[in-house]
Amino acid sequence: MLISIISIIYFVIELYIAQHTYGRHPRNFTILMISLPVLFFSCGRVGSLLLNTIFLVILLIDGYVTYTCKLVVDSTLDAIIGTNPHEAASMLGMVHWPAYIVAFLLFCGVATLSWRLGRWNGRMIMIALIPLLLSGFHDIWKVYSNIKPFMTTTWSDRGYREWMASILRNNAPGVMGDIAYIGVIISEQTGIADRRYRVIPHTMTDPQVIGRHAGRVHNIIFVMGESSLATHYSVYGYKEQDTTPNLQNMTTTKQLCTLSNVHSNANMTRNSVPMTFSFQTPENRGALVDEKNIIEMAHDNGYKTFWISSQEGTGVYARPFGYLSEYSDYTTRSDYNNQTSGVNWTDESLIPALADKLQDPAEYKLYVIHIMGSHGRYEDKIIRSDVEALPNADAYDQSIHHTDSLLQRIMAMAAADLGDYTLLYTSDHGEVVGVGHALQYGGYDQYIVPMIIHDSNGRGTYCDMAEHMRNQDGYYTSIMNKYLLLNMLGYDIDPAAIKSVQSTDHILHSDAKIYDYSKLPTAQHPH
Structure with a gap:
């Protein structure tokens, strides 16, 4: 019963986020919402506590960004990635204090229940992972199929990773798609900056x-x-x-x-x-x-x-x-x-x-x-x-x-x-x-x-x-x-x-x- 309550909280926030992106992915959304709570609570007390609280924090942040922006597009996430510590602290100061109270109460409640209800269950972990992995591999294959015809040296210098991240996000629901996008961009951020924005003299003058x-x-x-x-x-x-x-x-x-x-x-x-x-x-x-x-x-x-x-x-x-x-x-x-x-x-x-x-x-x-x-x-x-x-x-x-x-x-x-x-x-x-x-x-x-x-x-x-x-x-x-x-x-x-x-x-x-x-x-x- 208590696990169901947490699952409903996840479902409501995740549904709101998923409905405010361009992607529409009912299959992935269903798999995610059924499998993730089962996976988290099957990883023992410590695992359940860590996974549930981290996921909740990400959900709440993504949910707040979605509420503010109404529609979260790739550029919104780019701006978040590019936010320095000072800007992040400054922007957090714009959040009204009741939101912090609600978030704190949710965090404490989920943390307490995760510790109390978390049990190690290897069999349930495997059952939860199989649909998640199959869905993930399917999304990765769709990304590869979309970008393969364009993977030339010139095109890769123009930021193919952003396109790859965007396609991946459009095939994954809500917060998981946003996490996937941010992960791809951050993992290759230095390479993109070095290759696409190298400060070298240009020879071409605009014909205007x-x-x-x-x-x-x-x-x-x-x-x-x-x-x-x-x-x-x-x-x-x-x-x-x-x-x-x-x-x-x-x-x-x-x-x-x-x-x-x-x-x-x-x-x-x-x-x-x-x-x-x-x-x-x-x-x-x-x-x-x-x-x-x-x-x-x-x-x-x-x-x-x-x-x-x-x-x-x-x-x-x-x-x-x-x-x-x-x-x-x-x-x-x-x-x-x-x-x-x-x-x-x-x-x-x-x-x-x-x-x-x-x-x-x-x-x-x-x-x-x-x-x-x-x-x-x-x-x-x-x-x-x-x-x-x-x-x-x-x-x-x-x-x-x-x-x-x-x-x-x-x-x-x-x-x-x-x-x-x-x-x-x-x-x-x-x-x-x-x-x-x-x-x-x-x-x-x-x-x-x-x-x-x-x-x-x-x-x-x-x-x-x-x-x-x-x-x-x-x-x-x-x-x-x-x-x-x-x-x-x-x-x-x-x-x-x-x-x-x-x-x-x-x-x-x-x-x-x-x-x-x-x-x-x-x-x-x-x-």
């Missing part, structure tokens, strides 16, 4: 580039924000709090311009950042590793490049933008070359490194500053002055205020040390406040971003250029960032290529599928 001249802007600063929703910026009309007093003042005094109706082309950092700093698009993801990126293009035209980041750049999730950063003449991140710079996960730690590199005597320079911005847990991204300035605001609005102050400091430093410079600020993606991003059914908030330009060459030059780069539906999209940068760097782009981009408005969603921006998937219309 049709000419080159001397750099048009001597000093370029690109600040890439994080999880920043434009509708929470007072400079964009937000009325609840004065979140951006510095940006508002600089707009009023005509030191910068703000573009309205701006959206990112992806709702995840790993997909969005490469669309600004390489020729990657939703339709052409291979351009990131096949062609010269924007950093290389800057080198080719005489620019010295700097990438200063409070974000990490290793691991399966972060490697696409970490890879780009390492093409710079100088790179420092929270996980790379930071012994001297002192850079860590806080955005304030970037200021000393930036102050030092602003003194570089090179005539032409490109600075990329990649910040943590408003990534959850929001309370970790603010300091006392933000709370004092907005005492009645929530932590997310205070984090926007923090970014506003950071931008003001960067601009003051640039004005003092560089004199002539152009600055662009945007965010990798938006945020569903209090929930997150990379959500399958998260809607438009996770795409809406700010776009702010300070142009020393005349306030209208790049503001006007950006306005003329809007798509046919009226939106400026983050894909256009690269064209602004290339113009500053002295390159000419084929007008027909830009018109082709403007003719559509596609985004790369969290399920790695391409959607028209006007037709984002919803729970009612998942496409």
